[in-house]
Amino acid sequence: MASKKRDLESYYLIVLFITAIAAIFYGIFWTNKTIDYEAVIQQNIPGVTSIEKMIGAQRAYQVDAEGKKYYAVCDSAVGYQSRIEAMTIVNQEGLVEKVIITQQGETPIFFERLYTGKLFDQFKNLSIKEPVYLGGASGYSGYLDERQTNNYIDRVTGSTVSSHAVAEAVNKGTAYIAAQFFHTRWSNPYDTYQFNRQDFTMTIIYIIALAAAFIKKLVRLRIWILLASFGIMGFFVKKFVAASNLFSLITLQMPGLTNLGWYVLIGGTLSFIVLLGKNIYCAWICPFGAAQEVINKVAGFKSLGISPQVTKKLKLAAPTILWAAVMLGTFLGDYGTLDYQPFSAFFLFKAVWVMWLMLPIFIFISLFISRFYCQFFCPVGFILNLLNRWRNNGVRVWKQMWNRIGYQRWNQWKNNKA
Structure with a gap:
């Protein structure tokens, strides 16, 4: 009876394992949300008249709205437990207008702190002609340290890892726009080892x-x-x-x-x-x-x-x-x-x-x-x-297989020698 119970428990664990793995693969490959990036742009830039997807691997767009030109670029970085994708909208003067999170899977209680801590408001009017540094995050790549610049944001206390990932994603995107349209290239501080x-x-x-x-x-x-x-x-x-x-x-x-x-x-x-x-x-x-x-x-x-x-x-x-x-x-x-x-x-x-x-x-x-x-x-x-x-x-x-193979070869060697 005891062995039967053990078998049932083993079968129970096997069922849990198989169904969990199936659910994970289903979640990864078949339920990914399709994001309408152009709709996101229209929601965040008033008076859009045209959106042109740029050619290349980078997800970037040129946008015309009410006689002004904007650029929207998406990039991502890994946070505490997921990849965080951010869309950065840049105006024709090369200043950040807005940062919108398009995908993320962080722990809700920690990621919500980025909104309550007004992290995204800090990106407004930062220049893309130099990196965006991260203040208050000693030891993290992109750390402000003692640099003399106004191009930085302060991390949100208690959500430093997520703050860092958002800043890194924005920096990767703005580096692309700066090089393509503002003839400016800079060394990305988020590429340094931390x-x-x-x-x-x-x-x-x-x-x-x-x-x-x-x-x-x-x-x-x-x-x-x-x-x-x-x-x-x-x-x-x-x-x-x-x-x-x-x-x-x-x-x-x-x-x-x-x-x-x-x-x-x-x-x-x-x-x-x-x-x-x-x-x-x-x-x-x-x-x-x-x-x-x-x-x-x-x-x-x-x-x-x-x-x-x-x-x-x-x-x-x-x-x-x-x-x-x-x-x-x-x-x-x-x-x-x-x-x-x-x-x-x-x-x-x-x-x-x-x-x-x-x-x-x-x-x-x-x-x-x-x-x-x-x-x-x-x-x-x-x-x-x-x-x-x-x-x-x-x-x-x-080891058992190796020992068995070794034993067989030893016997063959003895028989051949005999």
Whole structure:
């Protein structure tokens, strides 16, 4: 009977996996919204009399309206979890008239801050004859730093990554218009490599975690390493591996190689699994996992015993919720539904109301069950552990095949020699 139940649970997971992958591919290839760019131009430029699409790979238009000439250009950049496409409208004097977002899939609660923070109003009347820099974003490419120019916008606090992506998309578009129609070329500051103090510190944490996973003596320092991860990754670096980050890999929504910090976070986490067969991120780096484990150890309460039967049922919660988020995202055409983890509430103090309700429950139960959220509800932990299991099973099968081939060749060699 037990084996039959295990089989049913396995079949259940297989069904979830197949239907989720089918939904993702359906959402990517068959439900992409077709944008009427000319209609967007007409809505944002009064008195349009003609719109001419420019020849070439760049999506750009020449527009006549009420005796004036305008240019509209679209380009994109990767934000926190999606590619953000912006249409920039430029007047005949070479000044930005308006920036309109045509496509994006960022977490709604964070992207909405760009509107409430009036980020887009700051682009008005900026010149396209020089780059648009980003103020208040130290360590990001295109950072204003101490440049003497009025051609900059200030990032919106709490949505720096999205602010940076919008500014980068606008800069890429205006660089094209400046070169084509205003005989001006400039070096794009958003093409420079960015590796700030946060990224450097995160790299150190990854190196320490890697060492701790192999050097047994460092296990005695586990509580201190977890505290370091909690403080540095959670409150200084403020970067976490989220389901939306992993989803961006499937949809190829990845930032350029200039964003080295992103590749340390995601590339480093996956490299541990691929090269070493260990999920080091969850065990040593994740700040929320560290918080739960430290809280449990400090509290010192007797652990609540959970029967193996209940544990097996609870283990289905993470894949089930993840599946529901994927399906809902496909239905709505917005995969911001994947961002339901408690990281933003716990470390950034911003989240939807449901997560504010769930966060204290997770923290309270972690007093009695170490890493309660990680064990039963975390989509990242489920995905990384699944990938790790597949990797190790694949390596084991490969070794068995290689040993069998080697044994057969050894026998052939002995027989031939005999």
